[in-house]
Every structure is written in C-alpha cells, then in structure tokens.
Amino acid sequence: MTVIEYVRGDATAPRGKGVRIIAHVCNDLGGWGKGFVLAVSRRWPEPEAAYRRWHRERAGNDFGLGAAQFVQVSPYLWVANLVGQRGIRAGRSGGVPVRYEAIDAALGLLADKAVELGASVHMPRIGCGLAGGTWDRVEPLVRGRLTTRGIPVTVYDFGG
Numbered sequence: 001m002t003v004i005e006y007v008r009g010d011a012t013a014p015r016g017k018g019v020r021i022i023a024h025v026c027n028d029l030g031g032w033g034k035g036f037v038l039a040v041s042r043r044w045p046e047p048e049a050a051y052r053r054w055h056r057e058r059a060g061n062d063f064g065l066g067a068a069q070f071v072q073v074s075p076y077l078w079v080a081n082l083v084g085q086r087g088i089r090a091g092r093s094g095g096v097p098v099r100y101e102a103i104d105a106a107l108g109l110l111a112d113k114a115v116e117l118g119a120s121v122h123m124p125r126i127g128c129g130l131a132g133g134t135w136d137r138v139e140p141l142v143r144g145r146l147t148t149r150g151i152p153v154t155v156y157d158f159g160g
Contacts, residue, residue, distance in 0.1 A: 021070070
C-alpha cells in the first residue's frame with residue numbers, strides 16, 4: 001500500500017514528475033474567494049472560471065455535494081475541485097460546513113481520474129481549513145480512496 005507523504009511547501013507547486021492533480025475542497029454555494037482557492041486563482045484562472053460555470057449551470061450537470069470537477073491547467077497538471085462542504089461558515093453558530101461523506105465520494109471520483117491519467121495527487125489538508133474539518137477524520141478517507149489503490153499522495157503543510 002502506498003503511504004501519504006507529508007511535506008512543507010505550497011500545494012500549488014506540486015513536487016515530482018509526470019501527471020499531477022492538485023485536489024482541494026469547495027463549497028456547494030458557488031462561492032470562491034477565501035482559503036486555498038486564492039492561491040489556486042493566483043496561479044491559474046481556469047479552475048475558478050470552470051467552478052463558477054459548473055455551479056451556474058448546475059441545473060443541467062452533476063454539481064453538488066460529493067461531485068468532482070477536473071480542470072487541466074498545463075499539459076501535466078490538473079486541479080480537482082471537490083465539492084465537500086455544505087455552505088460556508090457564517091459567524092459562530094451553526095456548526096462546521098465540512099461534509100465527510102461528500103469528501104469521501106469526491107475522493108472516489110478523484111481516484112478514478114488519477115488512475116485514468118496515471119497521476120499522483122497533491123493537496124493541502126483538505127476540508128480542514130475554512131470547512132472546519134479535522135485531519136484525523138479526513139486522512140482515513142484519503143487512505144481508503146487513494147493510497148489503497150496505489151495512488152501516490154503528497155499532503156502539503158504551508159510554510160518553509
């Protein structure tokens with residue numbers, strides 16, 4: 001079984017060679033403007049534009065919790081928009097927006113795409129920032145969906 005590699009660095013500059021997929025968690029409201037997505041948008045405009053279009057046209061597509069969208073940003077690099085949070089956190093009430101079952105479902109779609117492309121997967125600690133999740137709940141999902149299928153996964157903790 002493949003193990004998760006933990007490194008310090010920027011997940012928008014994934015290490016290694018070959019096809020790589022950068023995965024991150026999005027909300028189900030069409031909102032893009034805080035957290036890791038800002039780093040993604042600074043590097044490439046396509047993932048944000050594709051996500052906003054996907055949400056805008058959701059009546060005719062698969063947009064929703066547990067869905068995944070794959071956006072190619074260079075010949076060997078893709079960004080995976082994984083819909084894994086219900087809404088956004090507004091104030092202190094109401095609980096966290098993370099939805100672990102949606103992250104799990106989206107990771108399954110990510111695994112299929114990684115196998116199809118022969119890609120490695122790179123991510124921050126998805127679902128654990130603005131979504132409010134905990135890594136001890138997300139890591140087993142990553143292992144269960146990705147590393148058990150032999151997909152190399154690198155998790156980036158920001159900072160030098």
